Amino acid sequence: MATYCEFVMFILFYGFILPTWVVGKPQVPCYFIFGDSLVDNGNNNRLVTFAKAIYLPHGIDFSSGSSGRFCNVRNFADFMAEYLGFTSPIPPFAFSNGSNILLGLNYKSAAAGIRHETGRHLGDRITFDQQLQNHKLTVLSIRDVLGGPESTSTYLQKCFYHIGFGSNDYLYNYFITSVYDTSSRFTVEEFTKLLIQQYRSQILELYNYGARKVALNGLGPVGCTPYEMSRYSSNKTCVEHINTAVKLFNHYLKLLVDELNNNTSLQNAKFIYLNFYDMSMEVIQQPSSSGFRVVNSACCGMGLNNGALTCLPFEVPCLDRNKYFFWDAYHSTEAANKIASRRTYQALNESDVYPLDIYHLVQL
Ligand SMILES: *[C@@H]1O[C@H](CO)[C@@H](O)[C@H](O)[C@H]1NC(C)=O
Ligand SMILES: *[C@@H]1O[C@H](CO)[C@@H](O)[C@H](O)[C@H]1NC(C)=O
Ligand SMILES: *[C@@H]1O[C@H](CO)[C@@H](O)[C@H](O)[C@H]1NC(C)=O
Ligand SMILES: *[C@@H]1O[C@H](CO)[C@@H](O)[C@H](O)[C@H]1NC(C)=O
Ligand SMILES: *[C@@H]1O[C@H](CO)[C@@H](O)[C@H](O)[C@H]1NC(C)=O
16 A cells, blocks of 8 residues: 555656647647735746845746746646646736737736735735736637637636635734724624635636636645744744634535536536645645655745745755755745645545545536
């Protein structure tokens, strides 16, 4: 059994069993990405904000240096683009120029949330509503290129849409009581239901712009990030009340996935849920069995667990980056991103995705 597990991990890490996607054209004509910094790759570079990653050590393991990603190298979307057969990463909306929009765009923005005010104390960010407006512009441009609404919807319905919001609505809103009043106005349950209600209408708006194959991120264990541990947990254990809140969000998000998939007026659409919570907890609770050594402190940053401040410009990060789960106070390393992207693309455990993995979603 041990040998089998090691073998599986070996495949996971090194991708030795490569299905046919390595040759030929991508499995989908385009890939659109919406969300927060967990996959931001540069949309914040030109904004006035503290939530930026255009300086080293971010991107330290890229041959060309920092790229705006909050990671040492590749993030989730970079891996997913590879698995889907794209030859290069999906470009950020902020730097798109018309010639590349047909392959998809990345609208993600650090500090952004489902709610408008989320992340406000960090400066400018592109909220989900604004990302949807940017997407609307993209769809209009695609219509110009393809010559009409019908050919555009035929084209877009084959594309893959990946959405990841919610973490910041807790991290940079509900649990920052000195800046936001949401926790005095709502219980966690009420706040979570409001988030899901707003998320539902935003997702339906995306459906109206042509999205039919949609993956939604379940939230990771936000209470285990070095940031939250530096605020609440001197004994380096995950912060339970924060994890309880994000688990509640995940519970309602999964119900939303059922509801959307059951809705007969959403024709030809399929929504899936990606279980980042349990996949991350598996590593955090048993780091060595997936090749990690440090899961309760960030590879770079300052303060308790390197979690009080994110990586400082030109700070020297940890050297054995493959052994760290967290890159900075909030974001995972490439090593962790590789596992999460691999297991949501092709599920390893049936709890990794619901009800389908990305590989099967894009074949529909
Ligand atoms: C448009 O973007 C692509 C890919 O990012 C780049 O290769 C190309 O040079 C750009 N074209 C112009 C006209 O800026
Ligand atoms: C860690 O600290 C938290 C809160 O301070 C406490 O609830 C928890 O029981 C502690 N865990 C351990 C293992 O000591
Ligand atoms: C959706 O349909 C499935 C079976 O098709 C059912 O088990 C589930 O309860 C339904 N969920 C909702 C939220 O309607
Ligand atoms: C089903 O989808 C439509 C949009 O096409 C939406 O207006 C309606 O509220 C949805 N119904 C449910 C039960 O979610
Ligand atoms: C699948 O994942 C669940 C949730 O993390 C875990 O409880 C279960 O042990 C896993 N099963 C296997 C076979 O790894």
